[in-house]
Amino acid sequence: MILHDLTPGMHPRRVRIFLAEKGAVIERREVDAAAGANASPEFRTLNVLGKLPVLELDDGSTITESLAICRYLESVFPEPSLMGRSPREAARIDMWTLRMEYELSRPVAEVFLHTSAFYRGRVEQVPEVADWARSRALQTMAWLDRELADRAYIAGADYTMADIVAQCALVLGKAVGLRVPAELPNLARWFAAVSARPTARA
């Protein structure tokens, strides 16, 4: 298996942390997206959308979309479980993972898409979209602070995929000036805990 990677990217970071939590090491190939290598015809044979990460399997087939890649890796490396063992547990973790994807990760990504030098010329940047997304991300953070008042992690007592999605969003958040506000102590405590895990810098 080969992970086609982009070290600074929020979505590839999810997969690296996921693998590190499993104690799994696979081949990694960095793609020079700053130089546009992800838009090349060669790369588009791996992912027609030109996005990272991509997981290339030994038979040459590929899986794209970080959540789908992690779903596959969960089957290949079942321990420790990050996506739930029973149907009920898996559904609860999926629920929180999707909430983190849509309510936190997406707005933070939109701020980056619509303001960063990296995406200038790659996408149409609309400052109003960034403003809206910034306020949406802050609303989600306030909600999460309330959720985390009585549990350690996003989906419950254990660290799961939902935490990985949220922590990677907040890592990117720091780069776009979306830090955890001082008045949200539960979210700050959670972010400090997940950031202190040995896998956080994978």
Ligand SMILES: N[C@@H](CCC(=O)N[C@@H](CS)C(=O)NCC(=O)O)C(=O)O
């Ligand atoms: N939904 C995709 C998003 C992938 C994505 O947007 N990747 C970014 C890096 S975080 C990328 O490859 N950007 C390069 C570009 O758009 O030129 C996933 O979860 O994998």
